[in-house]
Amino acid sequence: MKKTWLGMTALGILVVVIILFSWYPKVYKGVILEGVDIGGYSREEVVQLLSSWQTQYHKKSIVVQYGDIKSNVDAENIDLGIDANATLDQVWNYGRRGSWWERIQNIKTGWEKGYPISLTIKYNEDKLESLIQQWKDAIDRPPRNAVINLWTGTLVPHELGYALDCDALRPLILDAFKTANRSEITLPVKVIQPKVTMEDITNAGMKEILSSYTTTFNSGDANRTDNIKLAALNTNGTIVYPGKIFSFNEIVGPREKENGFKEALEIVDGEFVPGIGGGICQVSSTLYNAVLLANLKIVERSNHSKPLSYVPLGRDATVAYGALDFQFMNNTKEPLLILAEVEDNKLVVGILGPHPLVEKVEIQHESQKTIPPIIVKKDDDNLYLGETLVEQEGRPGYSLTTLRVVWSKGRQISKEVLSKDVYLGEDTIVKVGKKKPPTADKADKKQISVLPKL
Numbered sequence: 001m002k003k004t005w006l007g008m009t010a011l012g013i014l015v016v017v018i019i020l021f022s023w024y025p026k027v028y029k030g031v032i033l034e035g036v037d038i039g040g041y042s043r044e045e046v047v048q049l050l051s052s053w054q055t056q057y058h059k060k061s062i063v064v065q066y067g068d069i070k071s072n073v074d075a076e077n078i079d080l081g082i083d084a085n086a087t088l089d090q091v092w093n094y095g096r097r098g099s100w101w102e103r104i105q106n107i108k109t110g111w112e113k114g115y116p117i118s119l120t121i122k123y124n125e126d127k128l129e130s131l132i133q134q135w136k137d138a139i140d141r142p143p144r145n146a147v148i149n150l151w152t153g154t155l156v157p158h159e160l161g162y163a164l165d166c167d168a169l170r171p172l173i174l175d176a177f178k179t180a181n182r183s184e185i186t187l188p189v190k191v192i193q194p195k196v197t198m199e200d201i202t203n204a205g206m207k208e209i210l211s212s213y214t215t216t217f218n219s220g221d222a223n224r225t226d227n228i229k230l231a232a233l234n235t236n237g238t239i240v241y242p243g244k245i246f247s248f249n250e251i252v253g254p255r256e257k258e259n260g261f262k263e264a265l266e267i268v269d270g271e272f273v274p275g276i277g278g279g280i281c282q283v284s285s286t287l288y289n290a291v292l293l294a295n296l297k298i299v300e301r302s303n304h305s306k307p308l309s310y311v312p313l314g315r316d317a318t319v320a321y322g323a324l325d326f327q328f329m330n331n332t333k334e335p336l337l338i339l340a341e342v343e344d345n346k347l348v349v350g351i352l353g354p355h356p357l358v359e360k361v362e363i364q365h366e367s368q369k370t371i372p373p374i375i376v377k378k379d380d381d382n383l384y385l386g387e388t389l390v391e392q393e394g395r396p397g398y399s400l401t402t403l404r405v406v407w408s409k410g411r412q413i414s415k416e417v418l419s420k421d422v423y424l425g426e427d428t429i430v431k432v433g434k435k436k437p438p439t440a441d442k443a444d445k446k447q448i449s450v451l452p453k454l
Contacts, residue, residue, distance in 0.1 A: 028095040030110025033117050034178065038091065039110070046091055050084045053119070057081055062176045066187035069138055073131065073173070079124035080177055086120035121174055128170065136164045139189055145196035145237020147339050150212060150350045155201065158237075161192030196237040196337075204239070206337040210357040211293035212350035215286045215310040217279070219345040224264035224279035228347060231280040232340035235287065235349075239337055240330040245299055246338070248284050248319050248326040255280065255321050281318050282310055283340065284326045286349045288317035291328045292418070293361050294336075294351040295406055299327035303421040307398065314365055314402030314421050360407040363418075371397035373425045383433030394428030 027046060029039035034053075038046060058081060061074045075081065094115060095107040109115060143161030148154070165188040176185045201207075219225050234252045255261045255277025264278030281304070288301060289311060304318045317326040330336050337352040373394025383389060399422045406414040 027091055028107050028110050030112075030114045031091060031094055031117060032114050033087070033091060034119050035116075037114075043088070043092060046088055047084070050082055050087060054082045054084065056180075057177065060177055061183070062173070063184045064135070064173070064187060065184065066135075066139065066189060069135060069187065071131075071135070075177060078127045078131070079122075080174075081122060083120040083122040087117075090117055090120065119178055121178065123174070128173070132164070132166055132169060135169075135187060136166065139164045139187065142233065143192045143194035144233070145194045146198040146201050147196075147237045147341075148201065148207060148337070148352060150209075150339050150341055150348050151343065155198065158194040158197045161194070163190045163192055164188070165190050194237070196239055200239060201337065204335045204337070205354040206239075206335060206352045208353055208356040210336070210351045210353050211290050211361070212348055213286055213289035213293065214346055214348040215282055216345050217282060217310065217347065221264065221279075223262040225342075226260075226262050227264055227277055227279040228282055229342050230260050231277075231283040232342050232347060232349075235283060235338055236340040237337070239335055241335045242330055242333050245327050245329050248287070248317075249321050250325075252280065252283075252319075253321075277321075281308075281316070282347060283349070284319045285311050285316040286347050287338070287340065288326060289315055289363075290338075290349040290351050292363055292404060294357060295359055295361050295404075296336075296351070297329040297331040298418065299329050300325050301327075301419065303419065303423070305424050306426075307395075307423045312365075313368070313398055313423065314400050314419060315363065358408065359413070362405045362407070364403045364405055366401050366403065368398060368400035371399065371422075371425055373397070374427045376427045376429050377432045378429060379434050380431040381434050383431055384435050384437045385433050387433035389431040390428065391431050392426070392429040395426040397425030398423045 025042065027038050027041045031037075031039050033046075033049075036049070038049070041049070058075055061072055064071045064073055094117070095103050095110065097103070098106070106115070139162055141159075141162050144159040146158035147156050149156050168188040172185050172188065176182050217225065217228060231252050235248075238246065238251055240246045253259055257276060261277040261280075263274050263276055266274075266278035266281070285308070288298075291298070292315070301317045302324050303314070304316050307313060308316050318324055319326050332353065334354050339348075339350040339352060341348055373396055375394070378391070380389070399420075401420045402418045404414075404416050404418050405412060
């Protein structure tokens, strides 16, 4: 009976405590807002404090710097301010939400240890991202591998790359605005190491040119030229070790605007259409020819659906990220270095190794056939009967077999079939007239007028 009475008494006291807590008209003890102990503040006092801070926030300016970059950012530049309603809700409802047990535990924790709360900040994300993008454009620079210049034969040192850490920067900026005694931040920048350093080339001794191949392009096509330069830059300086397979798609990466590639014409389903990364097939095709002449093993290669102007038939290599790749294996016993450089309207790709290639490699063709263009007739209401007009001159297609012949000391030591390719031509489109000539119309009317009446 005594235990029952004690239990009822404890329960009653607990109920009274819960009711008192529920009716408590101020912020619970221990609540700390941005370093300020606001335990015991009324709701109106919290609102006044937030209003005062809001005014300070609107006036604040911070300096963002890195190297030669120094930018002043005002709160109004990004529409930054305090979300007073969200902050007040968080402050006032501490100890007032959840089950009665959770409320008591929260209040107890505040009393004993304190409960820190951060201001809820609101800002214009688009304006902040615009500023970040400006700094990113000024800072970001890809690393450059150490290479041997194919034009001069000199060793070009490697260069470190730099990338703005945007994910780390956003909270830094917001924290700087929230912190009273902080008005300056340094942009967080990641240093990117190159894949190939001067030491790599020096230690491996890759200084002999096994092969090289040069193609030309229209440098007036700015986007296509930029794509060629970027793909060449990504390929340049790659070391392929003995037994390893080189993948063009893996080295060059996805053809996306985020990676720096631009829109230019490319061949899709036999037609020239705009696409991101148009032009990089010239890099893969130029590399393919250098690889052939270095007598390396081809693992994967596909021809284009149409003939190209920059390489002979049977000597192109089309690529499409996630679908078609160009791959070869270093089937030698020594590491090889790939160089790819652009100068004016020329792209040159070279394969270097510790020792020169002693064999002579020839690329030959056989069984080449010309496939005449198909003539497609198209009715045209603007041409008279019997009249025709060639709308598009057709181009022939081709089929051929490509071989690689290797010679040593004047003697043929191998002959292999590299590929059997078919290239589509372009149809000849002819407009055929359907309109009747004026004389024919008059003749018809005359015949109708003399018909006997029934």
